[in-house]
Amino acid sequence: MSVLIFAELEEGKIKKTSLEAIYYGSKVAEMTGGETVVLAIGEADSAELETAGAYGAVKVMHAGGQELKEANIVAYADTLTSAATQIGAKVIVTAKSSLADAVTARTAGALKAGVAGNVTELPDLSNGFEVIRSVFTGKAFAKTSINSEVKVLAIKKNAITPEISGNKAAVEDFMAPVSEEAGKAKVIKTLKETGTVSLPEADLVVSGGRGMKGPEHWQPLLDLAEALGATTACSKPVSDMDWRPHHEHVGQTGVKIAPNLYIACGISGAIQHLAGVNSSKVIVVINTDPEAPFFKAADYGIVGDAFEVLPKLTAAVKALK
Amino acid sequence: MNILVCISSVPDTTAKITFKDDNTTFNKDGVTHIIGPYDDYALARAIELKEELGGTVTVLNVGTAETEPQIRKALAIGADEAIRVDAEPTDSFFVAEQIAAVAKENSYDLIMMGRETTDYNSGVVHGIVGQLLGMPSLSPVMELNIDGNTAKISREIEGGKEKLEATLPLILGCQEPIAEWKIASMRGIMTARKKPLNVRPAVGEGLTSVSSYSLPPEKGDCKMIPAEEAEKLIDLLQNEAKVL
Numbered sequence: 001m002s003v004l005i006f007a008e009l010e011e012g013k014i015k016k017t018s019l020e021a022i023y024y025g026s027k028v029a030e031m032t033g034g035e036t037v038v039l040a041i042g043e044a045d046s047a048e049l050e051t052a053g054a055y056g057a058v059k060v061m062h063a064g065g066q067e068l069k070e071a072n073i074v075a076y077a078d079t080l081t082s083a084a085t086q087i088g089a090k091v092i093v094t095a096k097s098s099l100a101d102a103v104t105a106r107t108a109g110a111l112k113a114g115v116a117g118n119v120t121e122l123p124d125l126s127n128g129f130e131v132i133r134s135v136f137t138g139k140a141f142a143k144t145s146i147n148s149e150v151k152v153l154a155i156k157k158n159a160i161t162p163e164i165s166g167n168k169a170a171v172e173d174f175m176a177p178v179s180e181e182a183g184k185a186k187v188i189k190t191l192k193e194t195g196t197v198s199l200p201e202a203d204l205v206v207s208g209g210r211g212m213k214g215p216e217h218w219q220p221l222l223d224l225a226e227a228l229g230a231t232t233a234c235s236k237p238v239s240d241m242d243w244r245p246h247h248e249h250v251g252q253t254g255v256k257i258a259p260n261l262y263i264a265c266g267i268s269g270a271i272q273h274l275a276g277v278n279s280s281k282v283i284v285v286i287n288t289d290p291e292a293p294f295f296k297a298a299d300y301g302i303v304g305d306a307f308e309v310l311p312k313l314t315a316a317v318k319a320l321k
Numbered sequence: 322m323n324i325l326v327c328i329s330s331v332p333d334t335t336a337k338i339t340f341k342d343d344n345t346t347f348n349k350d351g352v353t354h355i356i357g358p359y360d361d362y363a364l365a366r367a368i369e370l371k372e373e374l375g376g377t378v379t380v381l382n383v384g385t386a387e388t389e390p391q392i393r394k395a396l397a398i399g400a401d402e403a404i405r406v407d408a409e410p411t412d413s414f415f416v417a418e419q420i421a422a423v424a425k426e427n428s429y430d431l432i433m434m435g436r437e438t439t440d441y442n443s444g445v446v447h448g449i450v451g452q453l454l455g456m457p458s459l460s461p462v463m464e465l466n467i468d469g470n471t472a473k474i475s476r477e478i479e480g481g482k483e484k485l486e487a488t489l490p491l492i493l494g495c496q497e498p499i500a501e502w503k504i505a506s507m508r509g510i511m512t513a514r515k516k517p518l519n520v521r522p523a524v525g526e527g528l529t530s531v532s533s534y535s536l537p538p539e540k541g542d543c544k545m546i547p548a549e550e551a552e553k554l555i556d557l558l559q560n561e562a563k564v565l
Contacts, residue, residue, distance in 0.1 A: 098444070130532070143534070187483050
């Protein structure tokens with residue numbers, strides 16, 4: 001059975017997490033004996049889309065129409081549903097993101113597909129179609145059986161490590177009719193930071209909490225992030241107080257991240273914060289309070305003043321390069 | 322403005338998650354349940370809109386009788402009436418079908434809920450409902466204002482936000498800072514007891530099922546580095562943890 005991967009584009013390129021999803025999808029296709037096909041919606045060069053082949057895709061369906069330039073959830077979902085129907089896809093794979101959730105949800109509704117979100121491993125086909133997914137905001141895993149004919153899997157970052165080949169995928173244009181509802185919600189303006197890796201995609205994250213004492217004191221943290229090439233994040237109180245923009249908030253009700261390295265400065269580590277960062281591979285905690293609960297969840301800790309520690313770290317990172 | 326707010330009943334965000342019956346069932350012993358934090362934001366904004374524009378707020382929960390304290394709390398905060406679909410909310414498609422069935426019998430201008438529940442985190446129920454009802458769905462919504470038949474919305478995207486205008490009726494998955502969480506007043510708690518709560522049976526069945534649960538491995542010890550030798554951390558991250 002064929003596997004269709006909904007890949008997201010960022011500045012004309014397939015996002016890194018979507019490449020992981022393509023590789024994951026190709027492994028599922030190997031297990032189930034089918035083709036690996038990618039749907040990419042938005043503007044991109046064919047040369048960029050061909051790279052999906054290195055991650056196991058045979059074909060990329062490219063829906064690059066003008067009306068799909070902005071991320072319109074309904075239009076994207078209609079396009080995904082048509083593509084899945086056309087190739088007879090039985091498994092739809094995507095990298096977990098707020099856009100992918102919103103889009104694949106509608107497709108699941110249209111195709112009466114069971115959904116498993118935050119999938120962390122390849123499926124087990126020995127007893128139906130079972131996947132492991134992260135639940136309770138990272139605090140547990142659930143072995144979940146999907147019993148519908150069409151299945152939707154949203155995979156978590158780092159669920160799989162791609163092995164890259166030299167293959168290229170065939171790219172073909174794809175256009176599908178879009179329902180009337182798509183015209184009922186129009187994007188007026190997009191405000192987006194450019195040139196930075198977004199938090200869900202980031203491998204390196206430097207984050208600040210109330211211990212940073214105010215938005216005017218963020219420079220040492222920004223300096224370390226810049227030296228590392230890391231994305232910046234913050235705790236909920238920091239975003240609530242408008243010290244930092246809301247899209248930087250990581251935690252139970254904020255962005256959930258899974259970087260290789262998470263450096264937390266002046267964050268005590270309340271359970272709600274840990275829920276957003278507990279999928280990080282390595283956690284570093286810098287805090288003046290040796291009793292801060294975050295140290296119990298950390299791999300490396302420094303008891304000290306972030307304003308003294310951060311410049312030392314920045315200097316050491318610069319010395320590496 | 323008639324608004325349907327869908328709420329989940331989830332373990333308190335500080336709850337310790339454990340399982341029983343050979344890891345097949347979530348252990349509810351000693352766990353306090355709350356209205357889903359994201360749903361609570363949706364509820365708060367719905368009540369503000371009702372106060373501003375008139376109309377009614379109906380809360381809907383798919384759950385067993387155990388969730389009634391959360392439903393009563395939503396009524397105490399300011400919802401006018403409640404519906405409980407009597408079933409365990411074990412599958413996204415199943416929950417969406419229940420919401421769609423209720424929505425088809427009534428005419429709501431807005432259907433609001435959290436962007437995701439904090440127990441299963443799939444974040445897809447709003448989208449499935451939108452598809453089932455043939456209405457646009459948007460998520461995660463962080464600002465919402467109503468001007469006549471138009472909703473002015475800001476939606477969080479990775480690294481920023483987008484501003485949208487959409488025609489009602491609509492389905493929204495919400496998150497902060499759409500509104501501040503509301504606390505029930507004593508009068509609200511008293512009147513909530515008399516507000517209607519209709520219980521109805523479920524339709525259809527789920528497409529997924531959980532066979533067992535597991536907990537993540539325990540973290541090892543935290544390696545402490547003296548602040549005066551902070552630069553050593555970078556060496557450890559590069560050569561020991563190998564993340565740089």
